[in-house]
Amino acid sequence: MLPTKHRLKYSEDIRNMLRKVRAARGSFLQARLAANNREETRFAFIVGARTAKKAAERNTIKRRLRAVITRQLNKLKKGFDCVVLTGPEIKHKSFDEIEAELTGLFKKSGLFQL
Secondary structure, eight states, X not given: OOOGGGBOOOHXXXXXXXXXXXXXXXXXXXXXXXXXXXXXXXXXXXXXXXXXXXXXXXXXXHHHHHHHXXXXXXXXXSSEEEEEEEOGGGGGOOHHHHHHHXXXXXXXXXOBOO
């Protein structure tokens, strides 16, 4: 489970963060990043109704994304806010495919520590 201190919880924080971002796009995921001047990197996940109509499916997708982030947390740079947006194709992807895509986005955006 992703610790609370690593979650972007408030919609105002997410709106402010999306104004000053750099983005990385994959085949079914997007990652948008901005510096946050904090000790930790925080994450939010946006899974829209176009991605999955049922709330249970959207929640499953978010749980998978949180699990990937939790596994990668010690490899990521500190001091960023990240919003992950999903496309409809994610419903048909396995956990390993999601992990590979998200890892690739983080490498592309420079969020991984060297």
